Amino acid sequence: MSGQKEESLYLDWNNSFEILNRAYEKGLFVLVIGPKGTGKTSLVREYAKQRSIDLESINFSLRTRESHLVGTKNLNEGNIGFDEGILVKSMKDGNMLYLDEINAAEADVLLRLDEALDDRRQVVLKESDGSVIKAKNSWFVVATINPLTHVGTKELPPQLLSRFPVRIRLDYPSEDVELEIIKRHVKNSKDSEILQGLKLANTLRQAAAVEELYYSPSLRETIAYAKLLEGGISTKQAAEIVFGNVYSQWGNVEFQKVNDIITSMFDT
Ligand SMILES: Nc1ncnc2c1ncn2[C@@H]1O[C@H](COP(=O)(O)OP(=O)(O)OP(=O)(O)O)[C@@H](O)[C@H]1O
Numbered sequence: 581m582s583g584q585k586e587e588s589l590y591l592d593w594n595n596s597f598e599i600l601n602r603a604y605e606k607g608l609f610v611l612v613i614g615p616k617g618t619g620k621t622s623l624v625r626e627y628a629k630q631r632s633i634d635l636e637s638i639n640f641s642l643r644t645r646e647s648h649l650v651g652t653k654n655l656n657e658g659n660i661g662f663d664e665g666i667l668v669k670s671m672k673d674g675n676m677l678y679l680d681e682i683n684a685a686e687a688d689v690l691l692r693l694d695e696a697l698d699d700r701r702q703v704v705l706k707e708s709d710g711s712v713i714k715a716k717n718s719w720f721v722v723a724t725i726n727p728l729t730h731v732g733t734k735e736l737p738p739q740l741l742s743r744f745p746v747r748i749r750l751d752y753p754s755e756d757v758e759l760e761i762i763k764r765h766v767k768n769s770k771d772s773e774i775l776q777g778l779k780l781a782n783t784l785r786q787a788a789a790v791e792e793l794y795y796s797p798s799l800r801e802t803i804a805y806a807k808l809l810e811g812g813i814s815t816k817q818a819a820e821i822v823f824g825n826v827y828s829q830w831g832n833v834e835f836q837k838v839n840d841i842i843t844s845m846f847d848t
């Protein structure tokens with residue numbers, strides 16, 4: 581399974597496992613903050629795997645409903661039952677709950693989470709028999725948010741933010757670290773060629789950070805660039821395909837700006 585293979589490739593470059601361990605031992609919930617594609621999901625999955633903790637995950641969007649979290653009534657041969665949502669399930673089992681992109685959720689959904697995450701760690705099943713579900717002591721919650729500049733994200737209400745007192749910031753790694761990460765994903769690669777792509781990616785990231793460009797390439801792209809090189813494509817062509825072409829989405833001026841950067845960095 582390719583997903584599993586990828587998870588074991590995780591490089592814990594900023595000691596996040598240590599912080600997750602401390603938080604887990606003390607029953608503190610964790611928020612991972614960082615731009616897209618910096619390894620937030622991989623970190624959480626790899627941590628759960630290494631500690632052999634069962635993980636329930638949900639990826640939030642505007643379409644996520646309370647019923648996804650809490651559950652829904654069902655009718656089975658005339659009997660009314662209840663299909664537990666992942667929040668209730670993880671609380672009862674005392675598992676790890678991963679709330680991905682929590683700041684993409686609607687207010688009513690967040691309100692329900694708020695109830696579960698406060699110090700009482702319980703939810704009232706108003707959609708079923710009104711019973712109270714209390715979380716096991718081992719229940720552990722990790723959420724991620726993308727910075728507010730990310731499309732579709734909203735500010736997380738302060739009281740919900742305060743439910744996650746341990747915060748891990750996962751930004752783009754340094755060039756050396758990113759090279760190490762990429763080398764976990766490709767087998768036959770030349771450092772010098774990957775570094776050329778990383779220099780370009782970092783130039784584009786810096787330009788995006790000061791709003792000179794609309795888009796900032798992630799680790800997904802730098803890994804893809806290295807994979808194309810491995811497939812025998814030239815550095816310049818790989819750079820155009822992975823880093824350059826996407827900017828035409830914002831028009832020819834934006835595209836040309838990036839193309840000029842690529843030409844200046846790759847025609848030597
Ligand atoms: N530290 C790392 N070690 C190995 N691979 C990494 C690391 N960080 C990121 N990656 C790789 O980069 C890619 C993006 O990572 P991931 O999906 O975890 O990022 P993310 O922050 O969750 O992204 P998004 O915000 O878009 O959900 C994946 O292919 C992942 O394997």
Ligand SMILES: [Mg+2]
Nearest residue numbers: 620621622680
């Ligand atoms: Mg993710």
